[in-house]
Amino acid sequence: MIELRSDTFTLPTPAMLEAAQTSPLGDDVWGEDPTVRRLEHKAAELMGKEAGLFVSSGTQGNLVSILSHTVRGDEVIVGDKSHIVNAEVAASAVVGGVQLRTVPNTRRGMLDLEVLQSSIRQDDIHYPPTRLICLENSHNACGGAVLTLEDMASVRDIADAAGAAVHLDGARIFNAAVALRVSASSIAEYADSVTFCLSKGLSAPIGSVVCGSGPYVDRARKYRKMLGGGMRQAGIIAGPGLVALDTMIDRLARDHENARFLGQELNAMPGVHVDLLTLQTNIVIATFDGHGRTAGEIVTGLERRGVRCAAVGPQTIRFVTHRGVDRPDIEAAVEAVRSELGVGAVAAAT
Numbered sequence: 001m002i003e004l005r006s007d008t009f010t011l012p013t014p015a016m017l018e019a020a021q022t023s024p025l026g027d028d029v030w031g032e033d034p035t036v037r038r039l040e041h042k043a044a045e046l047m048g049k050e051a052g053l054f055v056s057s058g059t060q061g062n063l064v065s066i067l068s069h070t071v072r073g074d075e076v077i078v079g080d081k082s083h084i085v086n087a088e089v090a091a092s093a094v095v096g097g098v099q100l101r102t103v104p105n106t107r108r109g110m111l112d113l114e115v116l117q118s119s120i121r122q123d124d125i126h127y128p129p130t131r132l133i134c135l136e137n138s139h140n141a142c143g144g145a146v147l148t149l150e151d152m153a154s155v156r157d158i159a160d161a162a163g164a165a166v167h168l169d170g171a172r173i174f175n176a177a178v179a180l181r182v183s184a185s186s187i188a189e190y191a192d193s194v195t196f197c198l199s200k201g202l203s204a205p206i207g208s209v210v211c212g213s214g215p216y217v218d219r220a221r222k223y224r225k226m227l228g229g230g231m232r233q234a235g236i237i238a239g240p241g242l243v244a245l246d247t248m249i250d251r252l253a254r255d256h257e258n259a260r261f262l263g264q265e266l267n268a269m270p271g272v273h274v275d276l277l278t279l280q281t282n283i284v285i286a287t288f289d290g291h292g293r294t295a296g297e298i299v300t301g302l303e304r305r306g307v308r309c310a311a312v313g314p315q316t317i318r319f320v321t322h323r324g325v326d327r328p329d330i331e332a333a334v335e336a337v338r339s340e341l342g343v344g345a346v347a348a349a350t
């Protein structure tokens with residue numbers, strides 16, 4: 001099977017498995033797991049922040065981040081295509097009692113700045129205070145599109161003028177950094193807090209890290225405990241996370257090249273459209289029109305041909321490249337799509 005549903009399917013490397021077996025351990029709820037401490041320290045360093053907190057998942061990271069910025073009744077601005085509002089089970093509303101207010105995401109995953117500006121609440125007895133603005137970089141539902149440093153800075157300016165904080169859902173921040181050819185810290189610089197995932201393109205089996213100021217991370221640690229996320233000998237999973245940070249960042253460029261190749265080949269097929277402008281990292285979102293079949297039917301057909309991908313809309317399919325698929329796999333996937341659609345080979349425009 002050629003697995004293109006998500007980069008979360010990546011399996012740990014032999015070095016990660018060895019780290020799971022050999023990393024020194026302690027009780028992390030007591031602050032005594034040296035491997036978790038090393039991971040948190042290293043993550044904070046990479047993000048240019050004072051402190052880090054190892055959490056079980058990106059969803060938990062975003063939740064403790066929002067809880068640590070807000071109180072009940074606050075308003076949090078998010079993009080309408082953000083993972084936080086669409087795929088995190090309304091956690092911040094349920095647990096934190098905050099109101100999520102959406103602003104349209106542009107095609108590139110940016111917040112519409114005019115709408116953002118006009119969504120900032122004035123001081124009025126009727127209104128909840130705008131406490132936090134969340135960004136996502138790279139942007140999952142916008143085809144892995146990347147916000148530039150200028151994009152980040154413009155949202156930071158609006159937040160500063162409003163007295164609001166900025167949280168970055170950087171689940172795939174290293175994909176964004178590799179695409180922009182900048183350090184992750186230069187992206188995170190515009191946010192007060194950032195969550196990034198070890199378990200996606202970086203190939204670690206489990207875990208994410210929240211980074212921010214020392215006092216902020218202290219608050220987040222308490223919320224993590226409240227959510228049942230205080231893990232004991234968590235060095236078993238933090239060890240592979242350290243290997244991920246040491247060895248898996250630079251290779252993301254290959255995933256991006258493979259995604260670009262796949263996107264170009266798909267876009268050259270009749271009745272298939274891929275937005276090549278926003279195809280900047282490892283996610284390819286393709287729209288299939290005029291084949292008389294739904295995305296779900298095409299996905300089922302491709303599975304029979306040995307390719308797994310995900311229907312993310314009635315006519316839309318998502319393909320994600322990662323360490324577990326190399327160029328020959330991508331070429332085979334392209335052939336499988338051609339056969340499934342009954343189209344011949346056409347030279348892809350670059």
Ligand SMILES: Cc1ncc(COP(=O)(O)O)c(C=O)c1O
Binds near residue numbers: 056136140208
């Ligand atoms: C942008 C983004 N944020 C957060 C998450 C949540 O991560 P997790 O699946 O580890 O909870 C994901 C997962 O796909 C994501 O794509």
